[in-house]
Amino acid sequence: xxxxxxxxxxxxxxxxxxxxxxxxxxxxxxxxxxxxxxxxxxxxxxxxxxxxxxxxxxxxxxxxxxxxxxxxxxxxxxxxxxxxxxxxxxxxxxxxxxxxxxxxxxxxxxxxxxxxxxxxxxxxxxxxxxxxxxxxxxxxxxxxxxxxxxxxxxxxxxxxxxxxxxxxxxxxxxxxxx
Amino acid sequence: xxxxxxxxxxxxxxxxxxxxxxxxxxxxxxxxxxxxxxxxxxxxxxxxxxxxxxxxxxxxxxxxxxxxxxxxxxxxxxxxxxxxxxxxxxxxxxxxxxxxxxxxxxxxxxxxxxxxxxxxxxxxxxxxxxxxxxxxxxxxxxxxxxxxxxxxxxxxxxxxxxxxxxxxxxxxxxxxxxxxxxxxxxxxxxxxxxxxxxxxxxxxxxxxxxxxxxxxxxxxxxxxxxxx
Numbered sequence: 001x002x003x004x005x006x007x008x009x010x011x012x013x014x015x016x017x018x019x020x021x022x023x024x025x026x027x028x029x030x031x032x033x034x035x036x037x038x039x040x041x042x043x044x045x046x047x048x049x050x051x052x053x054x055x056x057x058x059x060x061x062x063x064x065x066x067x068x069x070x071x072x073x074x075x076x077x078x079x080x081x082x083x084x085x086x087x088x089x090x091x092x093x094x095x096x097x098x099x100x101x102x103x104x105x106x107x108x109x110x111x112x113x114x115x116x117x118x119x120x121x122x123x124x125x126x127x128x129x130x131x132x133x134x135x136x137x138x139x140x141x142x143x144x145x146x147x148x149x150x151x152x153x154x155x156x157x158x159x160x161x162x163x164x165x166x167x168x169x170x171x172x173x174x175x176x177x178x
Numbered sequence: 179x180x181x182x183x184x185x186x187x188x189x190x191x192x193x194x195x196x197x198x199x200x201x202x203x204x205x206x207x208x209x210x211x212x213x214x215x216x217x218x219x220x221x222x223x224x225x226x227x228x229x230x231x232x233x234x235x236x237x238x239x240x241x242x243x244x245x246x247x248x249x250x251x252x253x254x255x256x257x258x259x260x261x262x263x264x265x266x267x268x269x270x271x272x273x274x275x276x277x278x279x280x281x282x283x284x285x286x287x288x289x290x291x292x293x294x295x296x297x298x299x300x301x302x303x304x305x306x307x308x309x310x311x312x313x314x315x316x317x318x319x320x321x322x323x324x325x326x327x328x329x330x331x332x333x334x335x336x337x338x339x340x341x342x343x344x345x346x347x348x349x350x351x352x353x354x355x356x357x358x359x360x361x362x363x364x365x366x367x368x369x370x371x372x373x374x375x376x377x378x379x380x381x382x383x384x385x386x387x388x389x390x391x392x393x394x395x396x397x398x399x400x401x402x403x404x405x406x
Contacts, residue, residue, distance in 0.1 A: 053218065056225045060232075095222070098187035099230045138232050166253075168201075168243040168260055169221075171228065 010064035010130035012039045014123065015054075017047040019077045020113045021069030027116035035120035036127035047071070047108075048081025052092040055106060059096065062139035065130035067107040069122065075112065082110065102133050179299070180208040180272045181306040182215060182292040184223070190268070191230060193289050197265035198237050200227070202291070203257065203279065204244030205271035212306055215270030215292050217244040223270070223291065248275030254282045261286055314384045320372050322363030327380075329356035335377040 016022040022043045028035065044050055047070030058066045068089055070082035086108055093103035107129075109122045184190075194200055202224050210216025224242045231238035241264070245253040248271035257279075261267065266287045269276040272294040280288040296308035311328050317335070318325060327333050331349035338357035341348025345358040364370050 051218075053222050053225060056222065056229065060225055060229050095226055099226050100233050101229070138229055166243070166245055166256070168241060170241050171224070171239065 008131060008135060010038050010127060010135070011062065012036070012123070012126050012130055013058045013063045013066045014039050014041045014126075015044050015047065015050045015066070015068045016041050016111075017070045017082070018043050018045055020071040020075065021047075021109070021111040021119065023113040024069075024111045024115050024119040027114070028119045031116045033116060033120040035123040038127045038130070039123040046076070046078050046081035047085035048076070048078060048083075048088075050085060050088060052088055052095060055089070055092040056095060059101060059105070059136060060138060062136055064133070064136045064139075065105045065107075065126045067109055067122070067126050069109045069111045069119075072110045072112045101137070104129060105133060105136070179211055179297070179306075180274075180294060181212045181296055181298045181308075182209045182272050182294045183212075184214050184219065184270075184292055185290070187226065187230075190223070190291060191227070194227070194238070194266065194268065199239045199264045200241070200266050200268055201261065201264040202227075202240060202242045202268045202270060203248070204242070205248045205269075205275050206244050207247045207249075209270065209272055209275075209292060210244075211300070213304065215272075220244050220270055223268075248279055251278075251282065254279060257283070312385070312389075313380065314389065315380060317377065320375060320377070321360045322367060322369065322372075324356060324360045324363055326356045326360065329354070329359070335380065337373065 014021070016025060022041065025041055047068050050068050055066055055068070068085050070076070070085045073082065076082045089106060089108040093106050096103045096106060107126060111119050111122060202220050204210070204217055204220035205215050206217060210219075213219060220242045224240045227238060227240045231240075241260075243257070245257070247253050248269060261283055264286075266289055267279065267283070268289050268291045269279050270291040271279070272292065273290065274294075276288055276290045280286075295306075297310040297312060298306045298308045301307045308328055310325065313327050317327075326335055330338075331347055331353070332339055334357065338355055339348070342355045342358055343351065345355055347353045347355050361370075361373065364372055
């Protein structure tokens with residue numbers, strides 16, 4: 001959570017559409033742009049595929065801020081995915097408010113593929129916002145590893161999720177969310 | 179399909195406040211289609227409850243399971259294996275499902291997670307409208323497939339009241355006048371003569387609560403098994 005100077009370094013998750021924002025991230029790299037290293041980029045096939053549950057689970061697992069980056073309006077590869085993502089993010093913000101977390105921790109951005117500088121700007125913006133809001137109160141201090149490492153070791157061979165219909169899902173608070 | 183909506187989060191938290199171990203039971207039929215109590219919504223609510231409890235520093239264990247239907251006994255039976263481990267069960271089914279679950283597990287506290295709204299149709303993604311009030315005496319054959327019992331604010335069976343205003347209802351100007359719709363439809367079908375038919379007063383005794391219905395085939399088999 002804190003770097004070696006004792007300063008709060010937030011963890012920011014960015015769900016990036018492969019057609020636009022992820023490509024913009026590539027471009028930002030090629031342009032050698034500097035932006036906050038706090039952002040963890042997750043590539044998704046379309047911003048519309050991000051569900052409210054996925055966004056909530058990011059916060060449950062300790063993310064300080066989360067944003068979804070999709071195409072400009074009218075540019076979605078799947079026609080309406082970015083519009084759906086806008087709705088999903090607005091809904092998830094309402095859910096965060098119900099829980100008692102600041103809805104400002106979650107945001108949707110339009111980042112076209114050609115906008116490398118905008119990608120860097122948004123990454124800085126969300127990191128700045130997370131710094132202002134402070135650490136996510138749900139973060140379990142014992143599980144946090146400094147220096148940008150994962151709080152949980154990644155699975156080498158993550159098992160496929162079993163078909164869950166009619167199956168009891170137990171939640172052990174001592175175990176990380178699968 | 180039965181349309182329901184989730185209760186407010188405050189209400190649910192309030193209901194669950196005395197308990198530490200809670201099972202959220204979803205229903206995979208009507209309320210899953212209207213995005214209120216299906217598998218996805220159960221997961222969302224359970225995640226919300228855990229996060230809320232964690233933020234408040236409370237101990238709350240929330241487990242989740244979704245069954246195909248809560249209004250059929252065979253789907254409730256498998257819950258018997260683990261239902262004893264919980265202080266309370268939050269049912270994300272319509273009112274019928276909640277009660278049936280409470281009947282099956284009568285020593286368990288079953289709480290409702292949804293408010294049941296109506297029998298309706300999906301007008302657009304995420305938008306549902308009422309179409310039937312289950313009056314037990316269908317007259318759609320005479321009204322061009324448009325139900326005045328449901329769609330007329332005054333349940334009028336013999337033409338519109340005096341409040342029709344350019345095809346809108348005087349009770350709610352945002353809603354269509356059912357009888358204007360019926361007239362236009364019958365006009366289109368060339369069946370305007372049906373408008374002249376006087377509907378007798380409805381027999382409300384057939385809709386007496388609580389209603390019960392036995393399929394004729396099963397009715398007979400019950401009689402024979404009683405005779406044996």
